[in-house]
Amino acid sequence: MKHQNDLGSDPVLRLILRLAIPTMLAQLVSVLYSIVDRMYIGNIPDIGTVALAGVGVCGPIVTLLSSFASLVGLGGSPNMAMRMGEGNEKEAQRVLNNGFLLLLILSGALTTLFLLLREPLLMWFGASETTFPYANSYLTIYTAGTFFALMATGMNSFLICQGRSGLGMATVLVGAVLNIILDPVFIYIFHLDVAGAAIATVLSQMASCAFVLLSLRQRSMPIRLGWGGFSWRVMRRVMAFGLSPFLIIASDSVLLIVLNAMLQKYGGPGEGDVLVTCATIVQSYMCIITMPMGGITGGSQPAVSFNYGAGRTDRVKRAVQCVCGICLVFTVLMTVFTYTASPLFVRLFTSDAVLAARSVKYIKIFTLAIIPLAVQYALVDETTAMGHLRLALFCSMFRKTTFLVCTIALPMLVAAEAAFWAEPICDVICSATTLILCLRFFPRILRGRSIEVRECAESAAGKR
Numbered sequence: 001m002k003h004q005n006d007l008g009s010d011p012v013l014r015l016i017l018r019l020a021i022p023t024m025l026a027q028l029v030s031v032l033y034s035i036v037d038r039m040y041i042g043n044i045p046d047i048g049t050v051a052l053a054g055v056g057v058c059g060p061i062v063t064l065l066s067s068f069a070s071l072v073g074l075g076g077s078p079n080m081a082m083r084m085g086e087g088n089e090k091e092a093q094r095v096l097n098n099g100f101l102l103l104l105i106l107s108g109a110l111t112t113l114f115l116l117l118r119e120p121l122l123m124w125f126g127a128s129e130t131t132f133p134y135a136n137s138y139l140t141i142y143t144a145g146t147f148f149a150l151m152a153t154g155m156n157s158f159l160i161c162q163g164r165s166g167l168g169m170a171t172v173l174v175g176a177v178l179n180i181i182l183d184p185v186f187i188y189i190f191h192l193d194v195a196g197a198a199i200a201t202v203l204s205q206m207a208s209c210a211f212v213l214l215s216l217r218q219r220s221m222p223i224r225l226g227w228g229g230f231s232w233r234v235m236r237r238v239m240a241f242g243l244s245p246f247l248i249i250a251s252d253s254v255l256l257i258v259l260n261a262m263l264q265k266y267g268g269p270g271e272g273d274v275l276v277t278c279a280t281i282v283q284s285y286m287c288i289i290t291m292p293m294g295g296i297t298g299g300s301q302p303a304v305s306f307n308y309g310a311g312r313t314d315r316v317k318r319a320v321q322c323v324c325g326i327c328l329v330f331t332v333l334m335t336v337f338t339y340t341a342s343p344l345f346v347r348l349f350t351s352d353a354v355l356a357a358r359s360v361k362y363i364k365i366f367t368l369a370i371i372p373l374a375v376q377y378a379l380v381d382e383t384t385a386m387g388h389l390r391l392a393l394f395c396s397m398f399r400k401t402t403f404l405v406c407t408i409a410l411p412m413l414v415a416a417e418a419a420f421w422a423e424p425i426c427d428v429i430c431s432a433t434t435l436i437l438c439l440r441f442f443p444r445i446l447r448g449r450s451i452e453v454r455e456c457a458e459s460a461a462g463k464r
Contacts (some may be wrong), residue, residue, distance in 0.1 A: 012318040016300050020326055022165040023299025027291040029169075029176040035284050035348075037197040040183050042281075042349040044193055047134075049352065051194050053273050054134030056280025057127045060256035062142060065110060067249035069150045072102045073157030074298060075242020078305040078385050080223065081161045085309030089222075094229040095238065096158050096216070102235055103154045107147040114143045126260030126276055128269075138198045145202030152208035155225075159215055161302040162222050167215050168299075175208035244384045244392040245298075251400040256283060259407050259419055266416035274355065275416055281349050281359040282366050282420070285342065289334050289370055290377075296326055297381035304385035311453025313446040320382045320442070327374035338367050362417070368424035372431035379438045388445055395437060399430035 010018075042052040076099035083092035114121075118139050127135045142149075152175065160168040179200055186196030216225035256279075263275035300323045307315040346359045376399065383392040406422035 012303070012315055013322050015303050016319055016322040016326070019160070019163075019165050019303055020296040020299045020323070022169040023160060024292045024295035024330075025169055027172070027295030027298075028288065029172050031284075031287045031291050032176045032180060035287070036180050036183050037201060038280060038284055039348045040187050041194060041197055043351070044187065047193070049277055049350065049355065050130055050273065051134045052280055052349065053277040054127065054131035055138050055194060055197070056276055056283070057122060057125055057131060057135045057260055058139045058142070059280065059283060060253040060260070061114075061121060061125065061139060063256070064250055064253035065114065065143070065146055066149060066153055067246050067253060068106045068110060069103065069153035070249050071239060071242040071246035072099050072106070072150075073154035073242070074245040074301070074384070075099075075238040075240070076102075076154075077157040077161035078301055078387070079238055079241055080158060081302040081305035082309035082387070084162070084223070085306040092223045093226060094231065094234050096223055097226055097229050098231060098234040099158060099238055100155065100225060101230055102238065103150050104147075107150045110150075111143060111146040114146070115140070118143065124261070125257040126264045128264065128273055131273060131276070134194045137193075137195045141195055141198035142201060145205055148202065148205040148209040152205050152212055155212045155216060156208075157298070158223075158225075159212060160299055161305070163302070164215070164221075165299060171208050171212045171215070174211050175204040178207050179204035240389060241384065241387065244380070244389050244396055247393065248380070248396045248400075251397070255400060255403050255407060258404060259422070262407060262411045262419050263416055266411040266419075268416075271416070274358075277350075277355065278359045278362050279420075281346055282362045284349070285338075285345055285363050286366060286423075288345075289331070289367065290373075293327055293330060293374065293377050294381075296330065297323055297377050301381060301385035304382050305387075308386045308449060311449060313450050316386070316449075317442075317446060320378070323382055324375060324378040327378045328371065331371045331374040334370060335367070338364060362420045365420045366423045369427035369431075373427045376427070376431040376434050379434050383438065386445060386449075388441075391437065391441055395430070395434040398433060399426055402426045402430055 038052060038055060041055050042048045044051055076095050080092045080095040080099075083089070083095060119136065122132060122135045122139065152171065156168050156171045159171065182200035182203060183197055186192050186200045190196055192199065213225065215221070218224070260276050260279060263279055264272040267273075267275040300319060303319050304316055304323075307313075307319065342363050343356065343360050346356045346363070350356055350359070376395070380392045380395050383395075403422050403426040406425050407419050410418040410421055
C-alpha cells in the first residue's frame, strides 16, 4: 500500500479503499478502548454486573467529550483538504495550526467543567445508588485525561486528510494495543477494578497523543504542524464545518443518556440496573458497526473535499457512489454477523446466562435496520465534506429527533424494554428521508460547483 495517496489523480475506487479501509480498521480498533474496559469490568468477581452498569452510564458522557474532537478534527480536515486542492498550502497550514489551538482551549475548558459537574450528571443520566460509586470513579479519572483524548482523536483527522491514512491507523493502534495490555494489569494484578480500567485508558490515550503530534511535526509531511497564524475567522470556519459531525456524535451521546435514564425509570429498582447493563452491552455492539462505518465515511472525506475544491465533480460523484457501496457491503456483513456470532460477543461481557440471552435479543432488535443506516452515514458525511452543512445537519438532526421521540414514547406506552425498538424505527424513516433529499439536491450542488470553478478560471485568464 502506498504511504501517500494522490487525492486528485488516483483511480477513485482504489483511492477510496486506500483511505477508507485503514480508517475503518482504526475506528474498529478504537472501539476496543471501551469494549476491552467493559469486558474486563463485566468479569470482575462479585461486582462485575453492577460495575458494568456504572461504566455503561459513563459511556455516553465519554462519547460526548470526544465529540468535541470531531468538532475540530472533522471540521478542520475538509477545510484543509479543500485548501490543498486549491494549491493554497499557506492557508492549509493556518487551518492545521488553528485546529490545534482550538483543541487546546476545549480540552482545558471541558476538563474543568466535567470534573465540577460529574456527580449530578451521573445521577441525572441513569446511575443508581448502587452503580454510582463505580461510575464516579471511572469518569473522574477519564475526565482528567481529556487533553490526551481530544488531541489524539482530533489531530489524527489532519493526518488522514493529507493522504496518510496508514499513520492515522497507527495512531489508534498504538493506544488500543497498549490499553489491551494495561487493562488486566491495573484491574486484576493491582486490584484497582474500575479505576484501573480508567487509568489504563488514559495512559493509552497519552501514547496516541504523542504519536500523532510527532507525526504531524515530521519534515516529510506535506503540511506540518506549527505555531502561529491564529485567526478567529479560520477557527469559526473550522467549527462551522465541524458542527454537523459534532452534533451527530454529541446528540448520539445525549440519546444514549436518555435511553439509560428511561430504562432506569420505567424498569424500576433492580430491573432498571439489569436493563442498563444490557444496554451497555448493546451499545458496545452497536459501536463495532457505527464507528467503523464512520471511519469509512470520514476517511473518504479528504477525497471528496479535495476534488470538490478542485472542481472535479465527476470524481466527487464517483467517490460518493463508492462510499455508499462500501458502507452497504459492510452493513450486510455485520447483519450476518449479528445473527450468527452476537451470542459469542455477549459472552465476553457476562457469564450470566439470563443476562446474556436478554442482551442478544436486544442486540438483534437494535440492529434490525443497519443496512438503511449505511445510506444515512455515507450521504450525511460526504455532504459535509462538500461544505453543504445545512443539508447534512438537517438530515442528521431529523434522525436524532425521531430517535428521541421514540425512546421517550415507547417505554411510556408499552414497557421499558420497548425503548430498544427506537433505533430500527428511526433508521428506516430517516435513511429514506436522507436519500430522497440527497437525490434531489446533489445534482444542483455539483453543477453549481462546476460553474464556480469555470467562472474563476475564466476570470483569472482575463486578468492575465
